[in-house]
Amino acid sequence: MAEDRSTAFLIVLAVAVLGIIAGVLALVRRAASPAVPARPVLTEEGKAYFPEIVVSDARMSAAQNFLGGTVTYLNAKVTNKGTKTVRRLDLQLEFVDTLNQVVLRETAHAITLRAPPLKPGETRAFRVSFDHMPADWNQAAPTITVKYLGF
Structure with missing residues (x-):
């Protein structure tokens, strides 16, 4: 029973860490390539x-x-x-x-x-x-x- 709890805790912890890493990577990627509005064509x-x-x-x-x-x-x-x-x-x-x-x-x-x-x-x-x-x-x-x- 204690072994099942520690395994479940490790799984939840691993999922949380992966979620945090994915969130940080998404923020870094967004900051590294800011959306620059394209200049319209000169008429x-x-x-x-x-x-x-x-x-x-x-x-x-x-x-x-x-x-x-x-x-x-x-x-x-x-x-x-x-x-x-x-x-x-x-x-x-x-x-x-x-x-x-x-x-x-x-x-x-x-x-x-x-x-x-x-x-x-x-x-x-x-x-x-x-x-x-x-x-x-x-x-x-x-x-x-x-x-x-x-x-």
């Missing part, structure tokens, strides 16, 4: 609207983080000069060296679905941070072009 209407988006006042700055490393920032403003509300805006940033060769290309998400849309005539500041910049970067603000926008 001809969106492409035609690119000239209505103006980026201005691009300035670079740097600051020390709490670990002693340097974080580089791009601060700029984006203006919607058109007549449509922009709900999503991605900008391509190209940093160059002293020979004007691209040494870093990044995408900045200036307007996201989590932020309020950019209304016609509105100007909004945005900031992009960089933990590491190439050593041969010329220290100037990047060339900024519209890569994607959605209405």
